[in-house]
Amino acid sequence: MGLLPCSCPLPCNETISESETKSTHHQSEISTSSSLLSQPSLPLVPSLSFQHQSSSVDHHCLATLKDKSSYVSSLAVSDKLLYTGSSNSEIRVWPREPPFSPEYSTGDDRNVVANGNGGVKSLVILGDKLISAHQDHKIRVWKIIDESNRRGQKYKCVATLPTMTDRFKTLFSSKSYVEVRRHKKCTWVHHVDAVSSLALSQDGSLLYSASWDRSFKIWRASDFKCLDSIEKAHDDAINAIVVSKDGFVYTGSADKKIKVWNKKDKKHSLVATLTKHLSAVNALAISEDGKVLYSGACDRSILVWERLSNGDDEELHMSVVGALRGHRKAIMCLAVASDLVLSGSADKSLRVWRRGLMEKEGYSCLAVLEGHTKPVKSLAVSVSDSDSNSDYSCMVYSGSLDLSLKVWNLRVSSI
Helix, strand or coil: CEEECCCCCCCCCCCCCCCCCCCCCCCCCCCCHHHHHHCCCCCCCCECCCCCCCEEEEEEEEEEEECCCCCEEEEEECCCEEEEEECCCEEEEEECCCCCCHHHHECCCCCEEEECCCCEEEEEEECCEEEEEECCCCEEEEECCCHHHCCCCCCEEEEEECCHHHHHHHHCCHHHEEEEECCEEEECCCCCCCEEEEEECCCCCEEEEEECCCCEEEEECCCCCEEEEECCCCCCCEEEEEECCCCCEEEEECCCCEEEEEEECCEEEEEEEECCCCCCEEEEEECCCCCEEEEEECCCCEEEEEEEEECCCCEEEEEEEEEECCCCCCEEEEEEECCEEEEEECCCCEEEEEECCCHHHCEEEEEEECCCCCCEEEEEEEECCCCCCCCEEEEEEEEECCCEEEEEEEEEEEC
16 A cells, blocks of 8 residues: 545445445345445434534545555554455555654555454454454454564464364264255354354453354354354345443344344343344444444445343343435445444444434434445544544544545534
């Protein structure tokens, strides 16, 4: 990737293939471009109020990092660094904020820190380790090297999941095999399709992986042993997984459903099924307190779900309270930071939403970020220390199928 001025190139063709997002039936190898254009926008779900806008945002694009052959399919942010995973399997590291170091703007490979097999679908950071999910059905764990002393050295792959120990223990037991396709079986520790999403528990002790094979798995972060696997968790590919601070797991699928799971007696069981979307669920994000869930789908709306208590509070689930509308095509990615919700869409734009302090204030759309020429595929955000309780700034990073990564600066303030 090279550093370019932030400008808007000429529009390009925006077709999204089935390999880039599973938004049709898992067994169908067809393009999803038509479904992205034609899905209804949930007419029975009310829009949340926007009239009580009490804040504003100053935004501008700081830089555009351009690649010649691959797009950024996943992003992760640490204290000082930004990690990008590409469709060609490369993982790169960047300083989190400009100015970018000279070697990162030359277009060479000096900021490539890892290279797996298959496109990088998801990235998470766990202490001194970077964990990546890949198109080739594998999860890889990389040892992060101090960037100030790296000097061109790549990160070391310290584990590939499932580990050799897990594979060996399950290889010779007939009870370890599950049916993954008609007339095809595999050991339960293996994903058999692209690993689409990763998430960490609040305390970092568990790693969750979701796959287009319709399952999600739970791994112990200390030694990456596979502890549990929910086979056939959905009727179609799972595109997204998030975990709340109190341990509830949410999975979003091409079967149009969001499912809620909770750990009981060392196993994860189904708590609720959320069914308001009319098309494939592509993205999920959850508030820091775990009480609000956001879901984005091909129906062009972002649904807002809030936690409800059932009687004596022993069983908790989500209920839809409304939709955030404005995007003209499918929602591809979501991110939450502080009281902001950010969304990226197949309409080539990003939107910045802010939740009001009072319930009656609803949500305000503070800004529409434009400049990409193809669908926005990935998002990450980092919030800087605020000058006051209500004013703060943040950096937003967006990866698009136009082969660019854009870096945006937002300054949010109260009116």
